[in-house]
Amino acid sequence: MKRVDYSLYLVLDPDLCGGLDGMVDTARRAVAGGVTLVQLRASAWKKRRWLDAAVALKALLAPLGVPLIVNDHVDVAMLADADGVHLGQADLPVAKARRLLGTDKIIGLSVSNTAQLTEVDGADYLGVGPVYPTRTKKDAAPVLGVEAFSRITAAASLPVVAIGGIDADNCAPLIAAGAHGVAVVSAICGHDDPRAAAERLREGVQEADVRRRETDENRSVVQCSSPSVTDP
Numbered sequence: 001m002k003r004v005d006y007s008l009y010l011v012l013d014p015d016l017c018g019g020l021d022g023m024v025d026t027a028r029r030a031v032a033g034g035v036t037l038v039q040l041r042a043s044a045w046k047k048r049r050w051l052d053a054a055v056a057l058k059a060l061l062a063p064l065g066v067p068l069i070v071n072d073h074v075d076v077a078m079l080a081d082a083d084g085v086h087l088g089q090a091d092l093p094v095a096k097a098r099r100l101l102g103t104d105k106i107i108g109l110s111v112s113n114t115a116q117l118t119e120v121d122g123a124d125y126l127g128v129g130p131v132y133p134t135r136t137k138k139d140a141a142p143v144l145g146v147e148a149f150s151r152i153t154a155a156a157s158l159p160v161v162a163i164g165g166i167d168a169d170n171c172a173p174l175i176a177a178g179a180h181g182v183a184v185v186s187a188i189c190g191h192d193d194p195r196a197a198a199e200r201l202r203e204g205v206q207e208a209d210v211r212r213r214e215t216d217e218n219r220s221v222v223q224c225s226s227p228s229v230t231d232p
C-alpha cells in the first residue's frame, strides 16, 4: 500500500476559487493550513485549461510534498506528471488507468454503495459519498448519511475518504466510522481565508482521530482483560 496522507483532501473547484489563479492561490493557502492532498476538478473546462491548471498546481505542490490528483482525465495527469487520478464509476476502468499510469501513481475511485465495492481492484483509495447533502456536485448520487457510510467503510478493503457536505463541525463521525480522511470543496474553496478554513478542518479531523484511537485502545484492553469463553 502506498504511504499517502489522506486526512485532509482539498478538491479544487474553479467556479468557487475564481479560475486557475484562484485555484493555485487557494491550494497554496490551504496547504499552509494543513491540507495533505489536492485534487484538480474542473468539470466544465476543456482539456487545454485542465492541462494548464494541472501544470501550475504541480509546480506549486511538488516542492511542498503534497500530491496532486487529477479528476477523471488520465491523459492530463500523465502530461502534467501529476501524482495520480481520481476516477468516477463512468470513467476509465481502474485496471485500464493503471496500465497507462503504472504502479507508482495513486488511483482513487468514487463509490456510493456497497455493490460498487466488488470492482475496486487496483485502486489505492476510495472516495465514498456524498455523505451529507451537497450543493457542489449537481449529479451526485443519493446522500448516504453516516450509517450507510459506516457500512461501506466497514466492508471496504481500501482506505476510505469521505466526501460531500463535510465541514469542521460534521467530520468527526466519519473519522469515528473509520474514514482515513475527508475530502472537501466548499468548506475551503471560496473562503476569504482558506488557510484558517483548512486549520479548522484539520483540528476537527485530528481530534476525531485521537478519540478513535482511544476508543480502539480501550476496546482492546477490555478484550484482553475479559476472560475468554474457553478459560476454565
Ligand code: TZP
Pocket: 011, 129, 130, 133, 134, 135, 136, 137, 140, 163, 164, 165, 166, 183, 184, 185, 186, 187
Ligand atoms: N463527489 C461527491 S460529493 C462531491 C463530489 C465531488 C462534492 C463535494 O463538495 P462539497 O462542497 O464539499 O460538498
